Amino acid sequence: MEFSREALIESVSSQMPKKRWKHTLGVVESAGELARKYGGDPERAELAAILHDVAKYWPVERQREIIEQNHLSPELLSYDKQLWHAEVGAFVAEKEYGITDSGVLDAIRYHTSGRVGMALLDKIVCLADYIEPGRDFPGVDRIRKLAGSSLEEGLVAGFDSTISLLLEKRRIVFPLTVMARNDLVRILEENE
Numbered sequence: 001m002e003f004s005r006e007a008l009i010e011s012v013s014s015q016m017p018k019k020r021w022k023h024t025l026g027v028v029e030s031a032g033e034l035a036r037k038y039g040g041d042p043e044r045a046e047l048a049a050i051l052h053d054v055a056k057y058w059p060v061e062r063q064r065e066i067i068e069q070n071h072l073s074p075e076l077l078s079y080d081k082q083l084w085h086a087e088v089g090a091f092v093a094e095k096e097y098g099i100t101d102s103g104v105l106d107a108i109r110y111h112t113s114g115r116v117g118m119a120l121l122d123k124i125v126c127l128a129d130y131i132e133p134g135r136d137f138p139g140v141d142r143i144r145k146l147a148g149s150s151l152e153e154g155l156v157a158g159f160d161s162t163i164s165l166l167l168e169k170r171r172i173v174f175p176l177t178v179m180a181r182n183d184l185v186r187i188l189e190e191n192e
Helices: 005-013 018-038 042-051 060-069 074-078 081-095 102-109 120-131 140-147 151-168 175-190
Strands: none
Touching: 005 018, 005 042, 018 042, 018 120, 042 081, 042 102, 042 120, 060 074, 060 081, 074 081, 081 102, 102 120, 120 140, 120 151, 140 151, 151 175
């Protein structure tokens, strides 16, 4: 089962509101640009970006069922439901869209949380999700500026923004995001 880019776009875009599809197109554009800038594969980056939010608007119970029935990171169920769509999206990309590239699947899986030892493609898609042109939140311009000179600096700023927001709202912070952020800080310190 292989989808042309056009068929993939048609299928994925039909599963979300127009506003979210516009966001997705912004992530595709930003991922392609970051990949070209930092030596990644623009085609793989854009593929992961097209699929990154495929399950975002699925009913929460459907997402829960997929996680439980397929033994996908059950610890996610103890954290914010906003994280679930990334794991479910990677599963759907593989099972329903026939994506076999593990790097693309991981970029989808970790686009919300990050992870320790992020691959180049993970960094590109995660950062593209933060900085796509339609994003408008406090600090986004700083993240965009940092992304122009370093994927790692941009991601640390993005994760700091997410963690700060969660702390302000007195929400639980997913440990993998903190670990991903700390790993990137270590990398930056080692390269100073």
